[in-house]
Amino acid sequence: MLDAGSVMSFEGLPKGSGDKKLGFRDSIYLWEVVRGLGVTIGHLIHNILHTGEMPTRQYPEEKHVYGERFRGRHRLMQREDGSPRCVACQMCSTYCPADCITIVAAEHPDPAIEKYPASFDIDLLRCVYCGLCEEACPCDAIRLDTGIYEIAADSRASFLVGKEFLLTNDTDGTL
Amino acid sequence: MELVLEILAKCVYMIALIMIMVVVLIWAERKGAAFIQDRTGPNRAAIGGVRLAGLVHPIADVLKLMFKEDIEPTHRHRAFYNLAPWIVFSVALTTYAVIPFGDHLTVAGRKVGLVVADLDVGILYVLAVASLGTYGVVMAGWAANNKFTFLGGIRATAQMISYEIVMGLALMGLIMVFSSLRLTDMVAGQGELLWGFLPKWGVVVQPLGFILFIVAVFAETNRNPFDLPEGESEIVAGYHLEYSSMKFALFFMAEYAHMVIGAALIATLYFGGYQIPWLPRPVIEAHAGLLLTIKLVAVVLASVLIALLFLRRVQREKNKFGDARDREPVLGVLFWLALALAAVGGLALRPWAIGPAGADLVATFFQVGMFVAKLVFFAWLFIWVRWTLPRFRYDQLMHLGWKVMLPLGLANIVVTAVVMALV
Numbered sequence: 302m303l304d305a306g307s308v309m310s311f312e313g314l315p316k317g318s319g320d321k322k323l324g325f326r327d328s329i330y331l332w333e334v335v336r337g338l339g340v341t342i343g344h345l346i347h348n349i350l351h352t353g354e355m356p357t358r359q360y361p362e363e364k365h366v367y368g369e370r371f372r373g374r375h376r377l378m379q380r381e382d383g384s385p386r387c388v389a390c391q392m393c394s395t396y397c398p399a400d401c402i403t404i405v406a407a408e409h410p411d412p413a414i415e416k417y418p419a420s421f422d423i424d425l426l427r428c429v430y431c432g433l434c435e436e437a438c439p440c441d442a443i444r445l446d447t448g449i450y451e452i453a454a455d456s457r458a459s460f461l462v463g464k465e466f467l468l469t470n471d472t473d474g475t476l
Numbered sequence: 477m478e479l480v481l482e483i484l485a486k487c488v489y490m491i492a493l494i495m496i497m498v499v500v501l502i503w504a505e506r507k508g509a510a511f512i513q514d515r516t517g518p519n520r521a522a523i524g525g526v527r528l529a530g531l532v533h534p535i536a537d538v539l540k541l542m543f544k545e546d547i548e549p550t551h552r553h554r555a556f557y558n559l560a561p562w563i564v565f566s567v568a569l570t571t572y573a574v575i576p577f578g579d580h581l582t583v584a585g586r587k588v589g590l591v592v593a594d595l596d597v598g599i600l601y602v603l604a605v606a607s608l609g610t611y612g613v614v615m616a617g618w619a620a621n622n623k624f625t626f627l628g629g630i631r632a633t634a635q636m637i638s639y640e641i642v643m644g645l646a647l648m649g650l651i652m653v654f655s656s657l658r659l660t661d662m663v664a665g666q667g668e669l670l671w672g673f674l675p676k677w678g679v680v681v682q683p684l685g686f687i688l689f690i691v692a693v694f695a696e697t698n699r700n701p702f703d704l705p706e707g708e709s710e711i712v713a714g715y716h717l718e719y720s721s722m723k724f725a726l727f728f729m730a731e732y733a734h735m736v737i738g739a740a741l742i743a744t745l746y747f748g749g750y751q752i753p754w755l756p757r758p759v760i761e762a763h764a765g766l767l768l769t770i771k772l773v774a775v776v777l778a779s780v781l782i783a784l785l786f787l788r789r790v791q792r793e794k795n796k797f798g799d800a801r802d803r804e805p806v807l808g809v810l811f812w813l814a815l816a817l818a819a820v821g822g823l824a825l826r827p828w829a830i831g832p833a834g835a836d837l838v839a840t841f842f843q844v845g846m847f848v849a850k851l852v853f854f855a856w857l858f859i860w861v862r863w864t865l866p867r868f869r870y871d872q873l874m875h876l877g878w879k880v881m882l883p884l885g886l887a888n889i890v891v892t893a894v895v896m897a898l899v
Contacts, residue, residue: 331687337864341512348511353792357516 372432372445374452375423377467385468387442389416393434401427402434421464425452443467478586486592490572493848497855498732499534505859506530512863526804538725546721549620556619561719561726564612568733571605574598575740576660578750578844579757582836590750590844591660598659599647602741603640606696609734610636613698613705613715616727620718628714631870632698632705638877639695639702645885646688649892650745653681663749667756675753678746684888686746688881693742695877697734700862707867739854747850750843757839764835765828767842772827775819783812 326332348355358365367373378386389406407419434443454460507530510517519527521536548557578590595601610632617629651657654665662678670676679686695702706714716727743749752760760767786808793802830838868876 334861334865338860341860341864344514345508345511348514352516352789355514355516357514359516 367448367450369446371448371450372430372435373447374425374449375428375434375443375445375467376447377421377464378442378444379468385418385421385442385464386440387418387421387438388414388440389418389421390439392437392439393443396433396437398431398433399427399429401425418464421467423462423467425460425462426457482583482588483592486590490575490577490592491569493577494569494572494733494736497736497851498729501732501735501855501859502534502537502728503531504856505862506533508856508859509863512860526807528804528807541722541725544721546723549622549718551621552718553619553621556615557718558723560612560616560619561716561723561730562612563615564609564730565726565733567605567609567612568730568737571602571737572740574601574659575737575744576663576749577847578840581840582833589660590840594658594660596658598662599651599657599745602659603644603647606737607636607640609730612730616719617705617715620715622718624711624713625715625717627711628705628707628717631707631711632715635695635698635702635704635873635877638874639692639881642688642877642881642885643692643696645882645889646682646685646692647745648885649682649685649888650678650689652889652892652896653678659744659749663744663751666748667751669754675748675751677748677753682746682888682892684884685892688885688888689746690742691876691881693738694858694861695873697738697858698731699735699738699858701865701868702873703862703867704870704873709867735855735858736851739851739858742854743847743850747854749850750847752842752846755842757843760839760842761832761835764838765830768827768830768838769823771842772819772822776816776823779812779816779819783809783816786812 380386387404388409389404391404391406394400394402394404401424403420403422403424404418405420406416409415409417430445432445435445452460507517509515518530518533521527521530521532523532523535526532548554573593574591574595576589576591576594580587580589582588613632614629617625617627617632620626650662654662656662656665666675666677668676670680674680694700698705704714706716708714711717716724719727755767786805789805790809793805795802
């Protein structure tokens, strides 16, 4: 704790930082005000003449493209016949720190596969996009590689997405 | 009857000027702030895909504010709550009555002075009326019955008391130099030359007074770096926190109207008002034809230059969006070319051979234009400073007002008196 009389240390900070006393030129403000006005008008004129160089992204038209490893909205992978690759082993829902995956397992007609998800629901509002489900999955059935980050809807209910939705792998950003 | 019409016409001109300035300033504030901060600023409101660089936004704003629900807190004092925005706004408009916006205009052989009310106590009127606006702010802060608005009102009072004094002291020096309280006399006095080459502007004869005055004006208009009464970071929105819909719009417009009055006062008192430096009115009248020709040629050249800049944008942004917005620079080219054509049309009317009746009109036109140009520049200065400087801390504000500016104001009066006695 700092007591009232102690002085803060500004060691290691850039030169000039800290609560030092202003010199005459700084204390009358005027010179620094004029200098500041020069800086701002410089930016203004530069930006009027070079509107194209502005870093602003016109969002709905120009979207940011994240890197390949960005974890976006989930998708369920399919087998060649279009059925989900998931075997309803519950590893992802067990691992999930947000507890957002609900899987109801059912017996698969093919004895080689044993189980399949009768339903596979993800609550996108609870999901923290950590990607642990991806890591846990033994058969690469769930991935977060769609790159979709615009996850918005009008009602809470529509954030609860099911198997069909995750399998169709929509990329238009709507729920 | 003629007199009434005359005054009405001048009132309409002044109010139209203020209202147009308010709209333009709101646009300039947003767009200027954005460009200063390397952003693009508002560019979404559009009419048929045309956005006019954000100029459509004020229209959207007005529509929004008009149709918004007017929410009143139940704990307000109804009468004062409803009265406050009107006081602030009407006071902002009233101050313009004494500002001369031109020398005179000869209508049907009669000289019409271009000032709504040529009071012989002009400056006192300005000081008196301008400080009435504080009542509106304090009333709003108190009547809304909210801690934050109340704090905003208190801050406004303290700030006004501190800086009104400095303003008065700064003006004393000016009054001594021009020995008049009448604004038209002061502007006429600033048309002269000092030592034969310097325009006798207030800023030249009263440099320290000018600095004190401009700082006090910034404090009076509640603009950065003196916008403590609305300090968003500490007291939400200050005195107008509990207002919505058109009542809020009145406060909003009043702020900009106050900026315009501040700019008009700076231009009138310290920068020669409608006077064009080194071009007194008789000279303009004598060479009206030549000056008008130069002016039109300059307009042609400037518009062609700006049209070329827009043409460059047309080529650059051919397929930027892929819709109607790509055609906006074309509109810019067309507008500036039309202006250039209009000026060429004016040149075709042989302005260099203008008669004496026209010369009077040209001189008035030049001087009124000069006043508007100065007004626009100083109004822009308010915006420019706002986006450059951070807000003062409350103790810094009081320190600057009472311990720096007040002694300087007194010293300015003494020095002015001594110099005037010696010269």
